Amino acid sequence: MADRSPRYQSKSASPQIKRVRPNRLESSSQSAIAGLWLAAGWIIPIASDFDFRRLVITGPLCLVGVMVAIGGRKPISGSTALFFIALLLIGLASSAAGSLTSWNLLEVAYTLLLALVATYGVAPALIGLPLRPERLILLTTATPIVLACLSAAIAIYASLLSNFPLRFPEPIGNYGNIRFFNQYQTWLLPFLATALALLNPLTRARRGFWIASIFAVGIFFWALYWRSGGRGTGYATLLATTAVILLHGRAGIRHAMLMALLAAAGYIAYLVMCFHGGQGPTDHLLSTSPNGRLYLWRIAIEYIRLHPWLGIGPMQFAAIDTGLASHPHNAVLQWAVEWGLPAAALFVSGIGYLYFKWIGIARRLVTRDDSSIPPALVVAVTASLIAGGIHAMVSGVIDMPASQFILVTVAGLAGRIALTAEPARVNDYCPTRFDAAIDLVVRAIVLTASLYVGVFTAYDYWHRPHSPKPASAVYLRNTYQPRYWLDGTLTGLTPHPLPPRVSRKSD
Template identity: 30%
Template sequence: MTSSVQQRGNIFLIVVMCLLMLAICAPFSSHDWQRAVQISVGLCAVVYGLCLPRAERCVDRSTALGVSLIGGAGLVSALLAHQPLWALTELALLISCCATAVAFSRARRNGDESLDRVLVLFVLLLCTVKSIQYLHAGVLAFTSGEAIVNTDLLLSGFSNKRFYGQFQTFTLPLLALPLLVSNVARPARGAVFALLCVWWLIAIGGGTRGTWLGMGAAGCVLMFLGPQGRRWLGWQLAALACGLVLYWLVFTVLAGYLGIVISNGAVDRLTTSLSGRGPIWWQAWSMIIERPWLGFGPMHFADIANDIAAHPHQAILQWASEWGVPSTLCVIALVAWAGWSTLGVLRERALSLAPVDLLRLCLFASLIGALTQAQVDGVIVMPVSQLWLALVVGWLMGLHVWRAPSVAPVPALYRVWMAASVVAVGLLVFVAIRDVPRLKERSEHYMGLSNGHLQPRFWVQGVIALEMQ
């Protein structure tokens, strides 16, 4: 591997990490800003791919064929949709996410284990900054003299606390990695554990039940993945217990002592209600029944206006209603196949203490948590979640151990893939240039027509129904 190829990968990762930092930690961050950052990352990924020699395989040929079939069916569905341009935009977004995942995979495969340490340090930095922001907001709220503290206002950088929770679902599993690696100094280990406790405090205070569900599912899976999986679970449970104690001390004991009433506390979220998901799940199901083969078109759940959301908060229902049942079954098969392949590597190396194997374990936990949360939340919709999904999947691809010798991709498929990536990113840039100058006007217009509740999808005002624009 030439040094120039490694340097290009390092430059790509540095640029992307800077963009992610701006997307998540900037005080002015919003859904629309994060979408613009996502498009920028996709552009960087495509440019990086064009700067490299022809790739060795990232996936096997069966997977490549499956992805091609999904893309082809999506293209047909988009062209037949009510609003083809928006449908093609959603298809372009999917291709951009795949290109980003491939770029992460190639950067890691062209590099070495030092990139793994950079990734973990980056996650630690992100979570530290967000924790400081949360604690600072908490201090200001408790010392402001106000009689009521709304815990939702302590969360910054995201348009909705559920989006914050999705970010935590991706990062909570990764924060435990330094606690599993044997050569980490005790003071550093203590600092990381303290950060993990605070991160759990925020996850509890945020009240995102999807995060709790996702982490529970990840814990149930890792419990059966050998001693390192159980160590991971032990650290997470210990941090969860500390987070619960911290939450009780701050939002019950201290708040009671100061005479402060806590609004939107975690206790309020201890329910089994669907929080309005029932009607939108039923809408998605009705769309599936009406058009089972190709769906209504990508993004076209948002073309049928409702008073709740522009997506059904359920990944399978969303894909089936917009892309069709055959495409959904193909996606499920690919996810199951990829998960089973990764699970096989994890089981083979269950006793390994090598940092790369421990990172693979944590990334797999992150993926399990996100896929679980996607069944009750918009993980496959929100820009930061899509970026982190691409990062986690791409890094796992880069770490994957192939059982068969590596072979070059089929030349024709490779050329089609690169052309599709360029066209997709070009379309996304066009949509951004077209829409960004009038995003505020568009949102205000929708707010005047609706009940004042924005429904994020591509932009924060995500409803594309013609009568609502």
């Protein structure tokens, strides 16, 4: 493997990776952020239910936001800050124009926090960790995969002891919806191939033990995928794997071969373990039914036609009486229908810019002979980002807590790699007075958003168990369509009717 060649092993002393040593305050802040974020990542796969996962990600998200706002010396650059300020202003205008302003502001603040924490919290924190790439992957992605598999194995063992057969979607039914687990897998599956290609991170264990362990975990993780039969994850992973072959040549081919090996072995393991009950994997995987997506897209497009500039309000698709889902199963349509077309254009342009910038950096790193970053890690991040982006076009990847957490983590990994690969540009950055002023503004925004999200979540969660549930037919028809909490609730507050040109879906 290219990653285990002398070229890769000698890079720890490479002169290309000189970094300015952070001061004590910044170093402490980065260590706290890294520890807090990684701990949350280990809890999510073993969490008991959807709402607890929401708390697990929201708490660290708000705390990291506060640390970013008040700790450290790294400036928030003017150009990036202006982008976030523009989104904030559009989000505030959309929130004021829509109903349920407090929930609208929650979505605006939460969305900005996800982006800002990934950019200015998680990425710098991962840079500050004195870890080799293989140990970084072990902490950020391999450990959550192991814990998810352990949780499923315990469910299988309990079923065997009780002589009670598993029914679909068990043994992975504690995510609120089996597709939320699939979204989680979409981000993580590419890193199994990376773990096989990297050096052994366990200093007291033989490499053979590490390889055998990752094979066992990877095969079981893929077996869980085949059990779930998630089309979105399968197609997104297949397309992303094809993309890295085209983008990264030999490194991409190695990645694809390891992915195919694990997928095939996982399918065999699935058949051997006889995960039966309700439906088989091919029933859904081979289906061509849109499963209501066209109906949701028609609703979104019709509301975009009625409210093109500011949308119906952030998170307000969840208040539409669809009887099917709380989001349109398409990230671009969701931004357009809720925030308006200008905001959607900003989202798409910003993400598109980052995608193309990352692809350029990744291709250089994979082909360079003086890089300290193993090609397998670069390829896995590329595959994960592409797969997550594709899956977001047909599902709620950007909405559900488990996938939101991994989204931020993978974005942070990409940021760490990019900033480590080009340290001179970061170290030579000299902020102007304008940059300093913008930096203060954005830090104030991050602090305000963190406090608002934290207070809103704590207050709402505390009162939720003690509040009577709405008894209206609208609420009952739309219950358990998660957007923020598992039970939805927005349609029970101020339900939006279906657009005039869209009739209710009969099925």
